């Protein structure tokens with residue numbers, strides 16, 4: 616089954632919320648956990664217990680695992696495997712991007728069947744040219760997985776690059792949207808090439824009408840965006856939009872029940 620099909624099914628069953636696992640050092644301290652690989656593991660596996668089977672998508676942020684070296688990466692592998700075993704879609708937020716030949720190696724790491732870090736999808740960066748992502752898009756399709764391509768990020772600095780205008784008059788962001796739309800053309804119910812569009816934007820300055828793919832909308836909660844922003848930004852194009860929240864949910868830990876309740880409150884709010 617394609618990633619788009621599996622995602623559409625998960626959203627129909629559990630709503631569109633994506634919850635992030637971002638083990639910030641400050642959150643580990645708030646949870647009374649040591650700032651080492653054992654604390655990271657307790658934090659991450661508590662999140663798995665709280666979120667598995669409850670929301671359509673869980674997004675571990677790779678950077679916080681990589682910070683602990685090989686032990687941290689081993690914890691990330693366990694998180695990915697446990698969520699998949701629990702029938703919960705995993706988006707590994709690693710924002711990989713490189714020349715095509717190296718991109719093929721990233722695709723083998725994050726999108727190949729049986730690879731220890733392969734979730735159901737991975738975030739990728741198109742700023743070496745959208746075409747450099749071809750090996751990842753091909754691997755995603757071949758393995759029933761997906762990619763989420765950065766297009767209009769939630770941070771205020773993103774617009775300097777993303778609003779730059781190409782010789783054909785389109786913004787860089789719109790050209791990324793158009794390339795994703797071309798990759799998704801004809802797919803049903805949704806294509807496998809998603810976009811990342813921040814829920815924090817002042818306005819939706821790209822045309823998503825032809826995308827036919829999912830949109831991850833980070834910035835919900837801790838970065839200030841709420842339900843009204845989703846409506847304002849995405850309006851009639853809300854189909855396929857996955858609001859994503861990390862810290863605003865995670866601050867309710869370490870109690871599993873409280874953590875799960877926080878995720879379910881946001882899940883119901885965005886539904």
Ligand SMILES: O=c1ccn([C@@H]2O[C@H](COP(=O)(O)O)[C@@H](O)[C@H]2O)c(=O)[nH]1
Nearest residue numbers: 676768769770833834837838860861862
């Ligand atoms: O444009 C982007 C792309 C990715 N992110 C990531 O999402 C989460 C947001 O965490 P919060 O605690 O909910 O702010 C984090 O992993 C970012 O790296 C983003 O925020 N914006």
